[in-house]
């Protein structure tokens with residue numbers, strides 16, 4: 001079943017155009033890697049999907065419903081759980097308070113989030129601001145899961161984290177995928193990203209440039225679009 005359709009969107013920051021025609025789709029249960037070099041439009045695409053930066057033209061349809069003219073909190077309520085770049089948790093709330101703040105009924109409960117990230121359970125009474133960067137990232141993911149989303153979006157979830165913490169986060173992402181959650185993920189670590197992805201969508205200069213299975217992403221294509 002179709003979950004998300006991003007149809008030829010153009011998005012601007014004031015008068016400066018960032019997206020010039022981003023076009024891709026996601027089926028329910030798919031993990032899609034949104035890729036491209038720095039500044040190619042990945043974060044802007046994510047902000048457009050959540051209507052934090054509404055596209056000026058084109059269309060986004062989520063779960064069969066166009067998301068235009070809906071404020072971001074309404075889009076979230078349609079079932080999009082965003083873990084934004086820079087993991088914004090409420091610094092002066094405890095881990096527990098952060099997790100329950102946006103909770104909605106469903107299969108994701110405090111118990112399951114604690115099981116996914118035991119470190120959060122150990123620190124449930126601690127203020128979010130006192131957590132390490134990796135723990136804050138786990139909290140941001142846990143908080144998004146507590147909204148019981150149909151689609152989880154991860155924007156650079158492992159950036160700048162210690163290798164051991166990155167491994168914990170990747171194994172959580174793999175577990176979520178195996179459980180059938182739809183995931184849109186932006187990450188620079190191809191060696192971790194590609195095995196998780198069912199499909200890749202590559203952006204270049206604010207446009208969709210290539211889409212296909214990770215196995216078809218040859219080193220030539222990686223050179224051309226990702227500069228690796």
Ligand SMILES: Nc1ncnc2c1ncn2[C@@H]1O[C@H](COP(=O)(O)OP(=O)(O)OP(=O)(O)O)[C@@H](O)[C@H]1O
Pocket residue numbers: 013016017018036037038039040041042043044045
């Ligand atoms: N707040 C902003 N105001 C103006 N232009 C912006 C703003 N944020 C991003 N842009 C521009 O929009 C374009 C796309 O940026 P975006 O952050 O979406 O790229 P990205 O692929 O996510 O990059 P990165 O991998 O570096 O995070 C870039 O040209 C960038 O300079």
